[in-house]
Amino acid sequence: MKVSIVTTGDEIMAGNVIDNNAHWMATQCWNAGAKVVWRVAVADDLKEIGDACKEASRRADVVLVSGGLGPTADDITLKAAAKAFGKKLEFNPNVFKDIENFFKRVGRPMSESNRKQAFLIKEAQPLPNKLGTAPGSQVQLGKATFFFMPGVPRELHILCEDFVFPWIKEKMSGKIFFQEKIFHCFGVPEASLDTFLKGVKLGKARLSFRYHFPETALKLACWDKNQKVVEQELSKAAKNVYTKVGEYIYGEGDITLSKVIGELLKKRKETLSVAESCTGGMVADTITNVSGASAYFERGVVVYSNPSKQDLLGVKEGTLKKFGAVSQEVAKEMAEGIRKMSKTTYGIAVTGIAGPTGGTKERPIGTVYIALATPKTTEVKHFCFERDRVEFKQLVSAIALDWLRKTLL
Amino acid sequence: MKVSIVTTGDEIMAGNVIDNNAHWMATQCWNAGAKVVWRVAVADDLKEIGDACKEASRRADVVLVSGGLGPTADDITLKAAAKAFGKKLEFNPNVFKDIENFFKRVGRPMSESNRKQAFLIKEAQPLPNKLGTAPGSQVQLGKATFFFMPGVPRELHILCEDFVFPWIKEKMSGKIFFQEKIFHCFGVPEASLDTFLKGVKLGKARLSFRYHFPETALKLACWDKNQKVVEQELSKAAKNVYTKVGEYIYGEGDITLSKVIGELLKKRKETLSVAESCTGGMVADTITNVSGASAYFERGVVVYSNPSKQDLLGVKEGTLKKFGAVSQEVAKEMAEGIRKMSKTTYGIAVTGIAGPTGGTKERPIGTVYIALATPKTTEVKHFCFERDRVEFKQLVSAIALDWLRKTLL
Numbered sequence: 001m002k003v004s005i006v007t008t009g010d011e012i013m014a015g016n017v018i019d020n021n022a023h024w025m026a027t028q029c030w031n032a033g034a035k036v037v038w039r040v041a042v043a044d045d046l047k048e049i050g051d052a053c054k055e056a057s058r059r060a061d062v063v064l065v066s067g068g069l070g071p072t073a074d075d076i077t078l079k080a081a082a083k084a085f086g087k088k089l090e091f092n093p094n095v096f097k098d099i100e101n102f103f104k105r106v107g108r109p110m111s112e113s114n115r116k117q118a119f120l121i122k123e124a125q126p127l128p129n130k131l132g133t134a135p136g137s138q139v140q141l142g143k144a145t146f147f148f149m150p151g152v153p154r155e156l157h158i159l160c161e162d163f164v165f166p167w168i169k170e171k172m173s174g175k176i177f178f179q180e181k182i183f184h185c186f187g188v189p190e191a192s193l194d195t196f197l198k199g200v201k202l203g204k205a206r207l208s209f210r211y212h213f214p215e216t217a218l219k220l221a222c223w224d225k226n227q228k229v230v231e232q233e234l235s236k237a238a239k240n241v242y243t244k245v246g247e248y249i250y251g252e253g254d255i256t257l258s259k260v261i262g263e264l265l266k267k268r269k270e271t272l273s274v275a276e277s278c279t280g281g282m283v284a285d286t287i288t289n290v291s292g293a294s295a296y297f298e299r300g301v302v303v304y305s306n307p308s309k310q311d312l313l314g315v316k317e318g319t320l321k322k323f324g325a326v327s328q329e330v331a332k333e334m335a336e337g338i339r340k341m342s343k344t345t346y347g348i349a350v351t352g353i354a355g356p357t358g359g360t361k362e363r364p365i366g367t368v369y370i371a372l373a374t375p376k377t378t379e380v381k382h383f384c385f386e387r388d389r390v391e392f393k394q395l396v397s398a399i400a401l402d403w404l405r406k407t408l409l
Numbered sequence: 410m411k412v413s414i415v416t417t418g419d420e421i422m423a424g425n426v427i428d429n430n431a432h433w434m435a436t437q438c439w440n441a442g443a444k445v446v447w448r449v450a451v452a453d454d455l456k457e458i459g460d461a462c463k464e465a466s467r468r469a470d471v472v473l474v475s476g477g478l479g480p481t482a483d484d485i486t487l488k489a490a491a492k493a494f495g496k497k498l499e500f501n502p503n504v505f506k507d508i509e510n511f512f513k514r515v516g517r518p519m520s521e522s523n524r525k526q527a528f529l530i531k532e533a534q535p536l537p538n539k540l541g542t543a544p545g546s547q548v549q550l551g552k553a554t555f556f557f558m559p560g561v562p563r564e565l566h567i568l569c570e571d572f573v574f575p576w577i578k579e580k581m582s583g584k585i586f587f588q589e590k591i592f593h594c595f596g597v598p599e600a601s602l603d604t605f606l607k608g609v610k611l612g613k614a615r616l617s618f619r620y621h622f623p624e625t626a627l628k629l630a631c632w633d634k635n636q637k638v639v640e641q642e643l644s645k646a647a648k649n650v651y652t653k654v655g656e657y658i659y660g661e662g663d664i665t666l667s668k669v670i671g672e673l674l675k676k677r678k679e680t681l682s683v684a685e686s687c688t689g690g691m692v693a694d695t696i697t698n699v700s701g702a703s704a705y706f707e708r709g710v711v712v713y714s715n716p717s718k719q720d721l722l723g724v725k726e727g728t729l730k731k732f733g734a735v736s737q738e739v740a741k742e743m744a745e746g747i748r749k750m751s752k753t754t755y756g757i758a759v760t761g762i763a764g765p766t767g768g769t770k771e772r773p774i775g776t777v778y779i780a781l782a783t784p785k786t787t788e789v790k791h792f793c794f795e796r797d798r799v800e801f802k803q804l805v806s807a808i809a810l811d812w813l814r815k816t817l818l
Contacts, residue, residue: 011617013448014439022450023427030423037457039422041431041449048446055464208420221423262670274711280697281690284711289799291765293713299721302683308708308751313614313722342717358698380448390698 001172003029004038004056004144006049008067008077008234009151013043017047021066021156028160032168033176033223034062044074050084057142064164067151069134071113078137078148085141089119095126095135102133124148127163131155136163175228180221181238184255185248186402190216196245199211204229205237214259214395218245229249250405257401264408265345272404273342275313275334276298277325278368279353282397298342303334313337326351326363328380336378337372346407347373348400354392366392370400374407410581412438413447413465413553415458417476417486418560422452430475430565438567441577442585442632453483459493466551473573476560478543480522487546487557491530494550498528504535504544512541533557536572540564545572553664586639589630593664594657595811599625605654613638614646623804624666627654659814666810667699673817674705679754679799681813683709684722684747686734687761687777691806707751712743722746722758735760735772737789744780745787755816756782757809763801775801779809781816 007022011321019041026036038059042048049068056063056154068077082089096118103110104122120126120137126146127136134150136159149159185193190211197207197218205222218241222234242249251260265272274283284300287293301312306325309315315333331351352368359365364384371380385392416431426451435445447468451457458477465472476641477486491498505527511521529535529546536545536556543559545568556576569765594602599620606616606627614631627650651658660669674681683692693709696702710721716735718724723746724739732738740760748756762776768774773793780789790812794801 013435013445014617018427018429018432019448020427026422036422039428041448043446174798197608208423276690279694280702281685281693281709281711284690285688285694285802288711288713288763289802291763291798293689294767298714299717300690300698301721302690302709302711303702304697304709305707305751311750312708312710341720342714354697354700389700393694393698 001034001062001168002037003034003168004060004063005029005036005040006052006056006065007039007151008044008049008052008065008072009042010044011042012041012067022364024153024157025064025066025160028165029064030221031178031180033172033178034168044068046076046080046083049077049080052145053081053141054084057144057146057242060144062168063141063144063146064149064160065146069136069148069150070115071111071133072355075116077136078119078121081141081146081148082118087141088122090122092118092120092126095120098126098128098135099133102147102167118313121148125206127159129155129159131158136174138163138167156246164177174225176225177227178221178223179230179234180219181234182247182253183218183220183241184251184257184266185216185218185245186214186250186257186398188216188245188248193218193245195247197241199242200237200244202237204233207241213391214398218249240333250402256289257398257405258287258293261287261401261405261408262290262293262296264405266292266335268345268408271296271298271342272346272348273298273338273344274400275338275347275349276300276302277304277309277334277350278354278401279350279393279397280304280354282393283348283350283400286397286401297343299338299342301338309334313341319328326353326361326367326369328369328382331369331371331380332373332378335373335380339373345375346404347371348404349373350396352392352396354389355386356389368392368396370396370403372400372403372407410443410471410577411446411469412443412577413469413472414438414445414449415461415465415472415474416448416560417453417458417461417474418450418451419453419483420639421450421476430560430562433562433566434473434475434569435499437574438473438577438588439630440589441574442581442587443577449646453477453485455485455489455492458486460607462490462550462698463493466555467555469553471577472550472553472555473556473558473569474489474638475558475565478526478557478559480520480526480542482801484525484543487528487530490550490555490557496550497531499531501527501529501535504529507535507537507544508542525656530557536568538564538568540567543712547572547576581799584634585632586634586636587632588643589628590643591662592627592629592647592650592658593660593666594627594654595623595659595666595807596627597625597654602627602654602657606650606688609646609653610649611646614643615761616646616650622800627658659811665698666807666814667696667702670810671699671702671705673814674754675701677754677817679701679817680705680707680751681755681757682707682747682751682753683809684743684756684758685709685711686713686718686743686759687763688759688806688809689713689763691802692757692759692809695806707753708747710747718743722750724804734774735762735776735778737778737791740778740780741782741787744789748782755813756780757813758782759805759809761801761805763798765798777801777805779787779805779812781809781812783816 124137124139210217303309314337334349335347349371355365507549533546533548619626712718743758744756758780764774
């Protein structure tokens with residue numbers, strides 16, 4: 001099944017908003033095994049929208065249109081589509097009742113302009129919108145089935161989930177099965193992953209990359225008429241991917257570094273505390289994004305001053321004076337200090353210069369020491385990354401967490 | 410000047426990557442005063458790309474095309490465009506030399522498939538790419554000037570900045586001036602801003618909204634042939650916007666809540682420390698995203714356990730037992746404790762239940778107490794937000810910072 005996606009709105013044309021609706025619909029179609037052949041965004045203009053709809057219907061079996069169903073003067077999607085296909089708009093009393101009820105429910109008065117929203121293209125079937133006033137609608141125009149939906153993302157999503165994708169899936173029922181696997185990688189540049197994976201045997205599966213600094217996700221996707229084939233092909237391809245880059249994969253599916261660490265710590269009945277300088281709380285923040293983190297995360301301290309390093313971690317004044325706050329020695333005392341003070345199994349410490357100011361010749365901007373104190377030993381690693389402040393914090397936090405993860409394996 | 414944007418790539422059609430290139434080019438065109446009339450994304454398919462290029466050239470004076478210039482078999486953009494306009498591809502020895510030099514510079518061997526990249530559409534002018542092997546090119550096709558550029562964002566950006574936008578600006582030289590103002594708002598829903606701003610007099614300026622949870626940015630943009638008119642209209646519109654919603658605007662331009670707080674604290678020569686439970690380090694992390702934060706931020710503690718609240722903040726065991734860790738009383742002791750321990754002017758404390766587990770009947774998920782200790786007094790505010798864990802942390806952190814900001818005004 002071929003799908004065209006049409007999104008409308010001056011704000012998209014002007015780059016004021018990212019066209020996340022088109023992106024979201026494309027992903028959902030792909031997951032359903034439908035093929036998106038054409039994606040177009042047009043301004044709130046009668047002729048542009050009309051042209052786009054006609055072109056879209058020439059190219060596909062299904063056309064998904066979002067935006068321009070609101071009550072204001074620039075909401076003209078249905079009018080444009082109707083005109084392009086020589087159809088009329090028609091007042092739909094049921095839709096009008098839904099809009100009236102919506103306003104009753106939210107306790108606001110209905111304005112006269114909302115009446116316009118009850119006009120649908122003749123012969124269209126309304127798709128009720130639980131979350132707003134703009135009704136969706138489904139109608140045959142030219143050789144394609146059109147779905148008109150509002151541009152408000154949550155309204156679009158619910159209409160797609162309630163009507164569009166069930167319809168697409170039914171039409172394709174038994175014709176195609178889809179499955180995907182996502183692998184999360186850290187500690188390897190995307191370009192290297194690409195090189196390492198050259199020539200990997202994928203069978204019927206398709207491999208793609210998604211880069212979210214500082215991580216890369218690999219996605220294996222597979223479709224076939226036969227569900228068994230999908231499962232077998234995907235599992236064979238996954239095995240081959242692991243053979244090539246398994247050492248960089250920290251988890252599969254809906255997972256993060258901090259979730260992996262949380263699971264490992266819970267299984268081992270161990271605990272963790274962190275002492276941060278240059279990451280400024282990001283390590284603790286990342287760890288505590290996981291629900292249930294209080295089972296293993298005891299405390300974190302953000303020691304931005306020398307007194308705080310002494311008070312909260314027992315870092316020695318002599319060490320600070322002799323080696324400076326950004327040093328291997330201070331990192332070591334920080335990690336051992338937080339571990340001892342909090343009585344946890346592990347203590348992580350980070351000290352460095354995030355920049356863009358504060359560097360010296362001996363310790364340039366980007367210098368960082370990461371320490372990990374375990375019941376057996378304390379190790380310190382030294383890096384230098386020239387990155388903007390926030391990316392520096394993200395990269396250093398991820399390195400610290402990945403180091404702990406490997407220690408827990 | 411009318412612009413069409415064509416982006417190519419199976420990964421866009423499948424929703425594997427967000428089409429940020431189209432978004433970025435649209436923003437840049439808008440800023441240059443050029444009008445984007447058509448945006449289309451197509452798969453790596455000869456006919457689809459060719460059709461899109463022809464359609465794009467019918468609609469606009471300039472067509473910006475990105476993607477499909479690489480060395481591999483699915484990189485077919487130039488071939489498709491040439492075919493659509495009945496042109497030939499031609500080997501360009503200078504471009505080939507550039508590619509050879511690129512590989513020498515990065516110390517990698519050049520593969521045979523890179524030779525393909527030296528073929529441009531006949532009569533095209535090459536646009537050298539400093540960052541990669543895919544050369545840009547400029548050529549007249551049909552009634553439009555085409556710019557072909559690689560899909561790698563940083564390569565696309567540099568080619569646009571070096572060649573495309575200077576060219577567009579020169580063509581439009583003296584014809585149009587553009588200026589914009591961005592206002593950052595917090596503490597008000599986007600829909601309410603929209604209502605408050607109904608009927609605001611904008612003159613020639615245009616107002617748009619950008620929602621980045623938990624904040625909303627307002628953008629005023631203005632174009633005119635006369636630079637003076639742009640400045641006057643924009644400043645009049647800005648004044649009118651301030652009259653309507655000024656109380657929610659915390660800053661203009663390239664600013665964040667934590668930057669505003671940093672500036673205010675530095676000006677007042679005052680200092681800050683924070684004690685967090687449910688926000689897990691996000692408040693400290695946000696504060697330390699600002700370069701130079703060490704001038705006023707002394708320390709932060711993430712007290713996820715009762716012992717850490719007692720050790721690091723002096724919260725009394727009795728208070729914890731009597732009122733529970735998530736209570737007004739503990740929040741107050743936390744704020745006063747961190748302020749005293751760190752000897753700072755202000756102490757912020759947060760304690761709550763981020764969820765999705767851990768709620769009780771008396772203290773449902775989303776309950777949060779925020780406390781602010783100043784030299785004069787300690788106040789505690791109580792809220793309940795039913796949100797996902799990370800959004801809860803973001804919202805609560807921003808409320809705490811905005812409260813401090815208002816206190817510092």
